[in-house]
Amino acid sequence: MQVGAEARRPVSQPLTVKSARPRLGAEWILLVLLLAIPVVATGWGLPYYSAPDALRVRSPLARMLRSSGWLGQSFGVAGLAMFLFMWLYPARKHFRFLAFSGSVGAWMRVHIAVGIALPLLLAVHASWHFRGLIGLGYAAMLVVCASGFVGRYLYVRIPRARSGAEYSRDEIAGQRRALITEIAVVLEMDPMEIEETLDAAVTPAGVGTGGLARRLLTDDFARWRAVRELRRRWSGPRGGGARLDRAALDGALRLARREIALAQRIRILEGTHRLLGYWHVAHRPVALTALIAVLIHVAVAVATGQTWLR
Numbered sequence: 001m002q003v004g005a006e007a008r009r010p011v012s013q014p015l016t017v018k019s020a021r022p023r024l025g026a027e028w029i030l031l032v033l034l035l036a037i038p039v040v041a042t043g044w045g046l047p048y049y050s051a052p053d054a055l056r057v058r059s060p061l062a063r064m065l066r067s068s069g070w071l072g073q074s075f076g077v078a079g080l081a082m083f084l085f086m087w088l089y090p091a092r093k094h095f096r097f098l099a100f101s102g103s104v105g106a107w108m109r110v111h112i113a114v115g116i117a118l119p120l121l122l123a124v125h126a127s128w129h130f131r132g133l134i135g136l137g138y139a140a141m142l143v144v145c146a147s148g149f150v151g152r153y154l155y156v157r158i159p160r161a162r163s164g165a166e167y168s169r170d171e172i173a174g175q176r177r178a179l180i181t182e183i184a185v186v187l188e189m190d191p192m193e194i195e196e197t198l199d200a201a202v203t204p205a206g207v208g209t210g211g212l213a214r215r216l217l218t219d220d221f222a223r224w225r226a227v228r229e230l231r232r233r234w235s236g237p238r239g240g241g242a243r244l245d246r247a248a249l250d251g252a253l254r255l256a257r258r259e260i261a262l263a264q265r266i267r268i269l270e271g272t273h274r275l276l277g278y279w280h281v282a283h284r285p286v287a288l289t290a291l292i293a294v295l296i297h298v299a300v301a302v303a304t305g306q307t308w309l310r
């Protein structure tokens with residue numbers, strides 16, 4: 001695979017660098033907003049939240065910040081709405097007629113953002129006190145949130161388009177060829193040499209299910225170490241003593257990291273699918289436990305009049 005002279009671009013041209021640079025998605029802006037609201041509320045109400053129970057009931061903030069107070073309960077209603085909203089993501093995955101609402105990938109990113117912020121939101125609703133059934137529900141929610149990070153880690157190890165659609169093996173191979181060609185253009189090197197260099201960073205597959213989780217982690221470390229070595233090698237003097245432009249080097253390294261990641265992931269793709277299936281089996285019962293506990297808590301609160309929703 002050779003790159004002709006007509007395909008070469010000047011090293012300083014920023015096209016490659018821009019194409020490899022990650023963008024700040026709307027879901028992360030949403031996450032910052034969802035986290036900022038309970039953080040500000042917690043900071044403002046800290047004298048109440050940090051007070052012993054005997055002093056809380058006498059605090060002028062109690063009517064506002066207690067779980068049944070107008071602000072505390074507003075956080076609870078918002079948290080319940082967000083918790084129920086999160087269950088729309090599995091529905092979007094299973095029902096094709098919901099495609100008009102957005103891609104599965106976009107739903108997943110919003111699902112993750114809401115899931116990260118939800119425990120903090122409900123902690124403010126609970127006045128940072130967790131007792132009885134709601135304590136069980138909150139503990140289950142924390143487990144679900146923690147397992148969500150594991151699920152996302154496995155999910156992104158399966159090469160996908162931003163829409164969430166999984167790439168075929170041919171599409172992954174095409175992407176790898178395109179990345180190698182683009183790196184070769186930036187570095188003005190032979191693509192075959194680039195390919196051999198990057199392939200050397202990928203160890204063979206051949207691990208069982210038990211070793212897959214360890215393999216995923218060691219692949220991440222191996223990729224980091226390989227990129228460090230490539231930075232050292234590619235930043236050295238070139239022909240004529242010139243060095244590669246810093247922006248071009250960073251862009252080439254980002255592309256190399258993506259190519260190595262694709263090569264690593266396609267070699268254990270079936271195993272990653274298997275691990276993700278096991279994760280779903282473990283994740284759903286805990287999520288259902290949290291949902292049932294929250295619904296019972298809401299029903300009891302409404303039935304006993306501990307709400308302004310009466």
